[in-house]
Amino acid sequence: MSVTAPQGFEAAGVAAGLKSTGKPDVAVVVNRGPRKIGAAVFTSNRAKANPIIWSQQVILDRTVEAVVLNSGGANCFTGSFGFQTTHQTAEKAAELLDVSAGDILVCSTGLIGTGDEAFRAKVLAGTEQAISELAADGGDAAAQAIMTTDTVMKTAVVSRDGWTIGGMAKGAGMLAPGLATMLVVITTDADLDALDADTALRRATGQTFDRLDSDGCMSTNDQVTLLANGASGIRPDIDDFAAALTELSDELALKLQGDAEGASHDITIRVTNAASEQEAVEVGRSVARNNLFKAAIFGNDANWGRVLAAIGTTSAQFDPYNVDVWMNGVRVCSEGGPDRPREEVDLTPRATDLLIDLQVGEAEATIRTNDLTHDYVHENSAYAS
Amino acid sequence: MSVTAPQGFEAAGVAAGLKSTGKPDVAVVVNRGPRKIGAAVFTSNRAKANPIIWSQQVILDRTVEAVVLNSGGANCFTGSFGFQTTHQTAEKAAELLDVSAGDILVCSTGLIGTGDEAFRAKVLAGTEQAISELAADGGDAAAQAIMTTDTVMKTAVVSRDGWTIGGMAKGAGMLAPGLATMLVVITTDADLDALDADTALRRATGQTFDRLDSDGCMSTNDQVTLLANGASGIRPDIDDFAAALTELSDELALKLQGDAEGASHDITIRVTNAASEQEAVEVGRSVARNNLFKAAIFGNDANWGRVLAAIGTTSAQFDPYNVDVWMNGVRVCSEGGPDRPREEVDLTPRATDLLIDLQVGEAEATIRTNDLTHDYVHENSAYAS
Numbered sequence: 001m002s003v004t005a006p007q008g009f010e011a012a013g014v015a016a017g018l019k020s021t022g023k024p025d026v027a028v029v030v031n032r033g034p035r036k037i038g039a040a041v042f043t044s045n046r047a048k049a050n051p052i053i054w055s056q057q058v059i060l061d062r063t064v065e066a067v068v069l070n071s072g073g074a075n076c077f078t079g080s081f082g083f084q085t086t087h088q089t090a091e092k093a094a095e096l097l098d099v100s101a102g103d104i105l106v107c108s109t110g111l112i113g114t115g116d117e118a119f120r121a122k123v124l125a126g127t128e129q130a131i132s133e134l135a136a137d138g139g140d141a142a143a144q145a146i147m148t149t150d151t152v153m154k155t156a157v158v159s160r161d162g163w164t165i166g167g168m169a170k171g172a173g174m175l176a177p178g179l180a181t182m183l184v185v186i187t188t189d190a191d192l193d194a195l196d197a198d199t200a201l202r203r204a205t206g207q208t209f210d211r212l213d214s215d216g217c218m219s220t221n222d223q224v225t226l227l228a229n230g231a232s233g234i235r236p237d238i239d240d241f242a243a244a245l246t247e248l249s250d251e252l253a254l255k256l257q258g259d260a261e262g263a264s265h266d267i268t269i270r271v272t273n274a275a276s277e278q279e280a281v282e283v284g285r286s287v288a289r290n291n292l293f294k295a296a297i298f299g300n301d302a303n304w305g306r307v308l309a310a311i312g313t314t315s316a317q318f319d320p321y322n323v324d325v326w327m328n329g330v331r332v333c334s335e336g337g338p339d340r341p342r343e344e345v346d347l348t349p350r351a352t353d354l355l356i357d358l359q360v361g362e363a364e365a366t367i368r369t370n371d372l373t374h375d376y377v378h379e380n381s382a383y384a385s
Numbered sequence: 386m387s388v389t390a391p392q393g394f395e396a397a398g399v400a401a402g403l404k405s406t407g408k409p410d411v412a413v414v415v416n417r418g419p420r421k422i423g424a425a426v427f428t429s430n431r432a433k434a435n436p437i438i439w440s441q442q443v444i445l446d447r448t449v450e451a452v453v454l455n456s457g458g459a460n461c462f463t464g465s466f467g468f469q470t471t472h473q474t475a476e477k478a479a480e481l482l483d484v485s486a487g488d489i490l491v492c493s494t495g496l497i498g499t500g501d502e503a504f505r506a507k508v509l510a511g512t513e514q515a516i517s518e519l520a521a522d523g524g525d526a527a528a529q530a531i532m533t534t535d536t537v538m539k540t541a542v543v544s545r546d547g548w549t550i551g552g553m554a555k556g557a558g559m560l561a562p563g564l565a566t567m568l569v570v571i572t573t574d575a576d577l578d579a580l581d582a583d584t585a586l587r588r589a590t591g592q593t594f595d596r597l598d599s600d601g602c603m604s605t606n607d608q609v610t611l612l613a614n615g616a617s618g619i620r621p622d623i624d625d626f627a628a629a630l631t632e633l634s635d636e637l638a639l640k641l642q643g644d645a646e647g648a649s650h651d652i653t654i655r656v657t658n659a660a661s662e663q664e665a666v667e668v669g670r671s672v673a674r675n676n677l678f679k680a681a682i683f684g685n686d687a688n689w690g691r692v693l694a695a696i697g698t699t700s701a702q703f704d705p706y707n708v709d710v711w712m713n714g715v716r717v718c719s720e721g722g723p724d725r726p727r728e729e730v731d732l733t734p735r736a737t738d739l740l741i742d743l744q745v746g747e748a749e750a751t752i753r754t755n756d757l758t759h760d761y762v763h764e765n766s767a768y769a770s
Contacts, residue, residue, distance in 0.1 A: 113723045217691075310602075
């Protein structure tokens with residue numbers, strides 16, 4: 001059900017011919033109210049796609065009627081023609097939904113540089129068709145239409161006393177943080193004020209999507225959106241809502257990690273006893289972006305030296321000769337020297353746990369990443385995205 | 386001839402059993418004077434190997450008698466036992482050369498965590514044997530003994546009016562900057578003061594080795610050393626010397642790039658019209674570390690969108706809609722939009738030129754890197770280094 005699990009939302013997904021495979025590629029999610037609260041976080045990449053530039057303006061008044069999403073083309077670096085395409089997409093949806101174009105978010109994903117006249121015609125036709133097919137059970141169709149190299153549809157639903165949050169996500173590569181890191185639409189029938197929605201979304205993404213760093217590459221098109229309509233009539237405690245939203249976001253983030261392009265290991269990097277949470281995150285990200293470490297994990301090699309070498313590039317407080325490193329429960333390095341033999345570590349399971357004990361403070365953080373594999377190289381050399 | 390091309394230097398390389406292949410693995414380079422000037426730059430990784438910790442003390446008085454180098458083990462994160470091994474290596478060489486141990490630099494390369502009693506015994510025996518084989522034509526033997534995954538020996542010689550610079554380098558992966566990025570020993574019979582030697586070395590490495598960023602991973606063991614003995618009796622102009630040293634360093638850096646693990650393209654990233662040289666370097670490094678771009682080049686795909694996405698993650702001044710990108714002479718992106726079709730770019734040659742015109746200033750810089758290939762993943766998953 002994904003985004004249509006909460007009351008008062010409709011969605012659709014259609015095939016508009018943007019994907020050469022003929023699979024669904026345009027999705028629309030509409031908020032039927034009563035409230036039309038919107039919050040969003042965007043890629044912090046300064047090279048932004050046209051839909052990002054548009055949507056950053058739309059979200060300013062915190063009112064969102066609908067989101068139009070397409071796969072099969074990023075509409076990024078496509079000049080003023082591309083921006084007009086995004087604008088026309090919003091106007092087309094607004095006209096058909098009888099609302100203001102300034103309340104329509106637009107998201108695109110696919111190859112950068114794709115956004116010619118044929119692209120525009122297909123997006124506009126797809127938007128019209130999708131709106132004509134809007135349905136209260138259309139969440140899965142929408143989730144399918146935003147898939148790119150994703151091998152599975154990614155949705156999640158969390159319910160509490162009388163209110164529900166639903167979400168869909170796409171993303172299978174280029175997963176690096178910088179606020180959002182993928183296309184995600186989340187809906188809720190909880191009754192939220194705009195500022196509370198924004199606060200809860202930032203809190204949830206900061207702990208989940210923002211700590212997923214699959215390949216260190218930041219996208220030009222990423223956006224995470226929350227729509228809230230109050231249709232349940234229930235106003236949750238903001239902390240309760242934020243916790244539920246974080247739970248749902250974490251579930252979606254795990255699904256993104258599990259489907260990362262070419263990956264054979266899902267690596268959970270837990271950094272403990274850091275001087276601050278920020279430093280724990282810095283250390284975790286440094287390891288998550290170390291190609292040598294990631295290639296070693298692909299080769300089922302518990303190469304803890306590469307972990308320490310990565311930590312050494314950070315500005316975090318630590319003493320290289322007082323760090324413990326555990327892999328899948330085996331302490332392979334203690335006090336900066338070899339401990340248990342690396343051969344004792346069983347790295348054959350897909351789930352891989354790396355624990356770094358910095359022994360300088362009490363803060364901790366968890367960063368998720370994937371290994372660097374032949375298939376990652378293959379998919380990203382052969383697939384032009 | 387490498388390090389023995391200048392007058393007054395002797396070198397040797399021997400097989401001490403550190404490499405399972407039985408190939409040479411211990412090298413010694415000795416300065417026979419008359420002057421014993423030394424300068425060195427070290428990895429800026431805070432996780433430093435024992436030889437780095439030792440050598441950083443040795444270089445303080447700018448006097449160096451000899452350098453002992455071993456492959457087949459990094460002696461990094463091997464505890465106080467490992468540091469004592471480095472210390473004993475210096476003492477062994479000093480005793481045999483009848484000089485002070487405090488003037489002996491030590492360099493190690495190989496697997497982190499390797500440095501047990503067997504390692505120590507072999508390094509000490511190898512040092513003794515190498516010193517017994519020191520020869521005025523021993524430069525190539527030394528260059529061979531420091532190879533790890535290098536497929537070719539890397540040496541260079543530059544001669545000017547009456548004085549010469551010779552060098553040897555090893556490094557075929559883990560080539561990222563942070564001062565030095567590999568093991569390099571450079572010798573010269575020019576007559577230099579210690580401060581001039583240091584200045585010239587920092588100037589040369591800053592423009593060459595420091596701008597080679599093969600895989601974004603910084604080593605724990607890297608060191609670039611310059612030994613000067615004045616044996617030619619000629620005192621060159623410092624600018625002339627620095628220029629010659631930069632030329633030699635550039636030649637060695639190109640050889641390192643050309644032998645990078647698993648690479649199929651040598652990518653030269655030239656960033657022009659930046660606001661400052663520092664920003665040009667930042668932009669170049671950002672692209673050099675973008676796995677998606679590097680995988681695209683492996684696949685002979687002129688994916689300029691990934692270049693712009695990488696630039697967008699920097700803090701450099703630029704307007705995404707006023708950037709030109711050229712690949713191998715073809716302008717594929719102008720003013721942030723598609724220009725010539727990407728298919729026009731012939732990426733089959735190993736040498737790959739990427740030109741990024743930021744159009745905001747007059748500064749420029751060149752960063753060198755390699756593509757991300759199946760072989761890179763293979764070598765770094767199967768080879769535990």
